[in-house]
Amino acid sequence: MCSDRVRVRGRAVAALAAGVWIAAAAAAAEPPAFSGHRAFAWIDRQCDLGPRPPGSAALETLRRLVEAHADSLGLPVARLCFTARDPWRGGDVTLCNLVVSCGPAGGDRLWLGAHYDTRPACDQDPDPARRGEPLLGANDGASGTAILLHLMEVLAAAPPARGVDLIFFDGEDSGRSGDPRGFCLGSRHLAATWRDFPSPLAGGKPRALIVLDMVGERGLRIGKEGYSQAYAPELTSLVFARAASLRLTALVPEPATAVYDDHVPFLEAGIPAVDLIDFEFPQWHTAGDVPAVCDPASLTQVGRLVLSLCREPLPGF
Numbered sequence: 001m002c003s004d005r006v007r008v009r010g011r012a013v014a015a016l017a018a019g020v021w022i023a024a025a026a027a028a029a030e031p032p033a034f035s036g037h038r039a040f041a042w043i044d045r046q047c048d049l050g051p052r053p054p055g056s057a058a059l060e061t062l063r064r065l066v067e068a069h070a071d072s073l074g075l076p077v078a079r080l081c082f083t084a085r086d087p088w089r090g091g092d093v094t095l096c097n098l099v100v101s102c103g104p105a106g107g108d109r110l111w112l113g114a115h116y117d118t119r120p121a122c123d124q125d126p127d128p129a130r131r132g133e134p135l136l137g138a139n140d141g142a143s144g145t146a147i148l149l150h151l152m153e154v155l156a157a158a159p160p161a162r163g164v165d166l167i168f169f170d171g172e173d174s175g176r177s178g179d180p181r182g183f184c185l186g187s188r189h190l191a192a193t194w195r196d197f198p199s200p201l202a203g204g205k206p207r208a209l210i211v212l213d214m215v216g217e218r219g220l221r222i223g224k225e226g227y228s229q230a231y232a233p234e235l236t237s238l239v240f241a242r243a244a245s246l247r248l249t250a251l252v253p254e255p256a257t258a259v260y261d262d263h264v265p266f267l268e269a270g271i272p273a274v275d276l277i278d279f280e281f282p283q284w285h286t287a288g289d290v291p292a293v294c295d296p297a298s299l300t301q302v303g304r305l306v307l308s309l310c311r312e313p314l315p316g317f
């Protein structure tokens with residue numbers, strides 16, 4: 001990896017496009033709730049672009065969509081690009097993490113992350129003829145990203161008291177199976193370099209990172225992912241306790257598979273991190289990962305949880 005390129009956009013664009021949403025929230029006096037239906041619309045919008053593997057025109061279109069959404073809401077957004085070896089195709093590929101900041105700049109921060117790239121191939125498809133097709137990634141990629149995109153709306157309307165950075169990771173899912181080095185390229189780069197970037201990333205160390213991956217499946221069931229439980233047991237327990245207090249039944253406080261995901265590089269860097277993931281997903285890395293297998297009710301559960309973590313920080317995190 002080499003040649004970091006950073007572009008930060010400010011609040012130059014007025015929050016005109018978000019006016020209706022913000023006005024509605026202000027009139028209601030109560031802070032807006034998380035809407036699984038609004039988040040689901042963002043799954044559709046991403047999938048309408050087609051598969052979004054690293055380096056593709058569709059992924060660049062999505063990147064611009066995220067940036068335009070942040071601009072319309074008056075939220076600062078940074079594009080953090082670097083060059084990496086493409087683990088799937090070979091050759092160089094430009095990867096870009098995006099960071100959207102909500103609430104006050106500086107001070108203690110909560111990071112919420114999701115990968116917005118999709119896998120270059122449906123290599124687990126039961127039909128060998130389809131294994132060369134790129135993944136649409138309604139659940140694997142778009143679901144966590146959709147929650148972040150809708151959270152931008154909710155947090156812009158009622159900013160959290162503590163700064164929250166929404167991180168869109170590139171290059172999560174292009175590795176060859178059996179070789180973890182090809183996965184999580186964006187998160188590994190950010191875990192190694194975040195102190196080099198402009199504020200707020202270069203401010204204080206984040207208190208915690210919550211990663212959302214494959215959180216949109218119908219019948220969602222999220223257990224305690226193995227690495228999170230092993231290396232951030234206190235944070236994991238508190239997150240599941242918060243879910244229980246909110247009666248979010250999709251979160252089940254039982255041990256679950258350890259998944260090498262975007263939280264691992266941060267755990268290795270000493271940042272407490274939890275991966276919210278339902279890895280028991282029958283359409284994983286198949287052509288069946290389409291919006292029809294996702295459910296707004298699942299997005300509501302995870303969205304309510306992370307919104308609660310934004311508004312009421314966990315003790316110590």
Ligand SMILES: [Zn+2]
Binds near residue numbers: 119
């Ligand atoms: Zn995947």
